[in-house]
Amino acid sequence: MRQKFVAGNWKMNLTLPEAQALTSEIVQMLHDEQLGADKPQVVICPSFPLLSxxxxLLGEGGNVALGAQNCHQKESGAYTGEVSAKLLQSVGCQYVILGHSERRQYFHEDDELLSQKLKAALGAGLRPIFCVGESLETREAEDTFDFIAKQLKDGLFHLSNEEFDKVVIAYEPIWAIGTGKTATTQQAQEVHAFIREQIAGAYDAEAANNTAILYGGSCNAQNARELFSQPDVDGGLIGGASLKSRDFVTIVQSF
Structure with a gap:
């Protein structure tokens, strides 16, 4: 069976005391819930200064992995303000988010750059959570599938089978991120199934069946159970709701 995931992307939020309080609450709540053997992999992705x-705090509770929100494509060097995958791994990160729509939009990260970041992350032993998704204009023009197919082909499908096996994919319709709008369960399932078909074509059916594909885009405690019930939705990349301990744990319980 594919691994289920709930990853919290804190973005540029929380001071150190706030992060400590939230992390402690999440760890304690998950411990108290005593989730079963089929519990999802939980990942928390704070901003860089909060990682250590x-x-x-996560290490004390176990079963929750640490992730970063980005990494640089080079291992080291004169890149003031940047953080390498090797450095992230050295402070305990196991995952890194790459290709988030906000990185693509605000920092002009393209598929060529992201392919380099993927290689760097994998080389450092990190598991990438690779994001794809369309804008409202792309969806209204009925170009969603062509657009996502190109993102996958140009940004991801250059990896070897062994490298690709370590990747988690997140589908995040840009029009639903932070807007309160959410893709319907049918829309989410349709795109997730399409992504799985593309993986099968680029690699094989086994790779397609084994790849976890997460939904990101205003997933919250109210709609997570319905979204996660879809056969090709393996969890969520959670934004705003990951900043509230009760909501985040409720989402984890939604399986």
Whole structure:
């Protein structure tokens, strides 16, 4: 069976004391819930300055992995303000989000750059959570599938089978991120199934069946259960709701 995931992307939020409080609450709640053997992999992705302390707090509770929100494509060098995958791994990160729509939009990250970041992350032993998704204009023009197919082909499908096996994919319709709008369960399932078909074509059926595909885009405690019930939706990349401990744990319980 495919691994289920709930990953919290804190974005540029929370001070150190706030992050400590939220992490402790999540760890305690998950411990109290005593989730079964089929529990999802939970990942928390704070901003860079918070990684070490959040990682230590997660280590105390176990079963929750630490992730970063981005990495640089080079291992080291004169890149002031940047953070390498090797550095992230050294502070305990196991995952890194790559290709988030906000990185693509605000920092002009293209598929060529992201392919380099993927290689760097994998080379450092990190598991990438690779994001794809369309804008409202693309969806209204009925170009969603062509657009996502190109993102996958140009940004991801250059990986070897062994490398690709370590990747988690997140489908995030840009029009639903932080807007309160959510793709319907039918829309989410349709795109997730399409992504799985593309993987099968680029690799094989086994790779397609084994790849976890997450939904991101205003997934919350109210709609997570319905979204996660779809056969090709393997969890969520959670934004705003990951900043509220009760909501985030409720989403984890939605399986």
């Amino acid at each position: 302390i959040v990682g230590r």
